[in-house]
Amino acid sequence: xxxxxxxxxxxxxxxxxxxxxxxxxxxxVIMGLSLLILVxxxxxxxxxxxxxxxxxxxMRVYVYLADGAGEAAARDIQMRxxxxxxxxxVVFVPRDEALLSFRETLGKNSDMLDALExxxxxxxxxxxxxxxxxxxxxxxxxxxxxxxxxxxxxxxxGERWLERGEKLVKGFYFADLFVGLIILLSVVFVIAxxxxxxxxxxxxxxxxxxxxxxxxxxxxxxxLVEGAVQGAVAAGLAVALSAIVHAVARRHLPGLLFLxxxxxxxxxxxxxxxxxxxxxxxMRRLLRF
Amino acid sequence: xxxxxxxxxxxxHLSKSFGKHFGLHDVNLQVANGxxxxxxxxxxxxxxxxxxxxxxxxxxxxGQVVVGPYVSTRMKSSTIAELRRKTGIVFQDFRLLGDxxxxxxxxxxxxxxxxxxxxxxxxxxxxxxxxxxYHKRYDFPHELSGGEQQRVAIARAIANRPAVxxxxxxxxxxxxxxxxxxxxxxxxxxxxxTAVLMATHDxxxxxxxxxxxxxxxxxxxxxxxxxxxxxxxxxxIDGSPVGRRAERLEGRDIRGEGEGR
Ligand SMILES: Nc1ncnc2c1ncn2[C@@H]1O[C@H](COP(=O)(O)OP(=O)(O)O)[C@@H](O)[C@H]1O
Ligand SMILES: [Mg+2]
Numbered sequence: 001x002x003x004x005x006x007x008x009x010x011x012x013x014x015x016x017x018x019x020x021x022x023x024x025x026x027x028x029v030i031m032g033l034s035l036l037i038l039v040x041x042x043x044x045x046x047x048x049x050x051x052x053x054x055x056x057x058x059m060r061v062y063v064y065l066a067d068g069a070g071e072a073a074a075r076d077i078q079m080r081x082x083x084x085x086x087x088x089x090v091v092f093v094p095r096d097e098a099l100l101s102f103r104e105t106l107g108k109n110s111d112m113l114d115a116l117e118x119x120x121x122x123x124x125x126x127x128x129x130x131x132x133x134x135x136x137x138x139x140x141x142x143x144x145x146x147x148x149x150x151x152x153x154x155x156x157x158g159e160r161w162l163e164r165g166e167k168l169v170k171g172f173y174f175a176d177l178f179v180g181l182i183i184l185l186s187v188v189f190v191i192a193x194x195x196x197x198x199x200x201x202x203x204x205x206x207x208x209x210x211x212x213x214x215x216x217x218x219x220x221x222x223x224l225v226e227g228a229v230q231g232a233v234a235a236g237l238a239v240a241l242s243a244i245v246h247a248v249a250r251r252h253l254p255g256l257l258f259l260x261x262x263x264x265x266x267x268x269x270x271x272x273x274x275x276x277x278x279x280x281x282x283m284r285r286l287l288r289f
Numbered sequence: 290x291x292x293x294x295x296x297x298x299x300x301x302h303l304s305k306s307f308g309k310h311f312g313l314h315d316v317n318l319q320v321a322n323g324x325x326x327x328x329x330x331x332x333x334x335x336x337x338x339x340x341x342x343x344x345x346x347x348x349x350x351x352g353q354v355v356v357g358p359y360v361s362t363r364m365k366s367s368t369i370a371e372l373r374r375k376t377g378i379v380f381q382d383f384r385l386l387g388d389x390x391x392x393x394x395x396x397x398x399x400x401x402x403x404x405x406x407x408x409x410x411x412x413x414x415x416x417x418x419x420x421x422x423y424h425k426r427y428d429f430p431h432e433l434s435g436g437e438q439q440r441v442a443i444a445r446a447i448a449n450r451p452a453v454x455x456x457x458x459x460x461x462x463x464x465x466x467x468x469x470x471x472x473x474x475x476x477x478x479x480x481x482x483t484a485v486l487m488a489t490h491d492x493x494x495x496x497x498x499x500x501x502x503x504x505x506x507x508x509x510x511x512x513x514x515x516x517x518x519x520x521x522x523x524x525x526i527d528g529s530p531v532g533r534r535a536e537r538l539e540g541r542d543i544r545g546e547g548e549g550r
Contacts, residue, residue, distance in 0.1 A: 008400045019388075205386050211344075212398040212445065213374030216366050 009218060013225035020198055020226075027194040028230055031187050032237030035271065038176075038183045039242040039259070045172040047257050052165040056134035061127040061143065061157045069151035074123065077151055081125060084142060086133030091126045095119050122153060136163050184274075187234070191227050191275050192282040198226060199286045223283050224276050231275020235268040292355050297322045297453045297484045298343055303352035305338065313339060313508040315352070320486050322452060325479045327495045328488040330505035336488035339505065340457050343486070344378050345369050357452060374402045377446030377454035377483070381461035383438045385430040391417065391441050392426040398448040412448060420444045420474060436467035440474065447478055454478060456487040460494070468494065 017024060063081065065074060074092070081090045098121045103110040129139070139162065143155040199206070209219050243258065250256045259267070292299045298320040306312035313335050320326050328336050341347045342354050345364055354361040359372045385394050392413055399409045417423040420440040430438050439459060446454055456475065460468035476498075479485045489495060495502065504512040 002403045003405075005400065005403050204384070205388075208384055208386055208397065209401060210370075211373060211378055211384065212401045213370045213372070213449075214401040215370045218401060 009221045013222035027190045028234045031234035034183045035238030036241045063125040063155045064153045065123045066153040073151035086130045089128040093124045095121045095123045191278040195279045195282040227275040227279025228272045231271040235271035299355040301353045303349045305349045325485045325500045327502045334505045335508040377451040379456040379459045381458040383442045395444045398445050416444045453484040
């Protein structure tokens, strides 16, 4: 295929899109709305993920020291903690300070602490962990490991909370996958159908093109372009509509995240390629050669 | 199979059946470069089917069709496209694109062959002048008479300077006067060196021209007014020499690029 033919093929594609404005517009709107559902699901997912990540940032592992562990043992434990992968910061929390802040938490109910003799709380280390280490299985492993050290009584983190959050996010990912699959199928169906209609309405011009010796590529590329344009425009429409949905929702939930530029580009690109491939598939079944 | 280079279209022992009742049976015919041949037979004789085998829109059950370097048993989609660019085809119903102008309809053939815009403009202008429709280049097919539409179709068919022009009842939709002018155009094109194979059911129309006539009936060639002996001699059935048309045997051929013998 040379430059002249290339130019012609794109002219033909443009003509086709112009001629079938109505059919194309209808299918693009249908696909745009389907894809909008998918984008909204994705937005919910990334926002839930973000909330959980932010909570995870606040999360600390508390390593409680055994009663009577000496200062040397404590220093040794601190060094070993700092040497663990993913550990960012280790702060010593003396038992007196812990009691003080406990009192503060209890407020005017702190009287009940006076009934105790002495301080029941142990010394502890508050360990800050890098975000990518805030995962149930990693923290669990770290805690079990640390609890085996001499001088350590117990290592705790928000295990219940973390597990629940992770399950929630996993659930959303599955839902995304499921919804995505259904919407993908509907998009494939809609594009295949419009391309099929175009092929049928262009039967005469395809026949004539073949008669005068047009090659396969020459006949097919305009349809390929039609499918790709449909995919791209529908994806763009879905992104634009979801931006509106996002803007409205943000009035009630400030700080709500939107898809990043990379994600939008990838989404539009994916839909474009999908459109081209589906169109190719639809033609293979329709055009003999 | 190789055939004599002077033969542009060769049909050899071609058979094709459609169901029980219709088919082509052991059809043999050859058209030489620059020759004009009428393919005559009643409706349903198999003329259109035979032409379709020649432009390779369909293929024989047995036997072969050879058009220039193209052999029916060795075709694939790209060589079919190539063959079509070197063969002009015209139909009774014109097959023009209604949403394109006269100019664009003719340009289509050149675009498919990969011509540049400048060349297309020059070539289309020249051809439209030849068929007498340059002044209607911006008209759409529905604005033209039947005869004019057929001229456009013929212009499109010869745009790539084919070695052979196939015409399937090209005058079937036209009145007597227009029919005459279309035949004259075909003769003119033939005089330029292009072989023409024209199918028609109308023997009365064509028998007076003194051109070769192949009769097809019930899917069989029942008579050929001239026989071609592949070799040096080419004679009419009655034994008299063919005359000046034989000189064109040395004319153009449509060897494919890179396949020169
Ligand atoms: N693809 C096909 N399938 C079945 N029958 C066919 C097909 N093509 C042609 N025929 C049969 O061939 C007969 C006429 O052939 P055709 O080549 O059109 O004749 P002509 O052009 O001489 O009138 C018809 O009776 C038709 O039924
Ligand atoms: Mg016919």
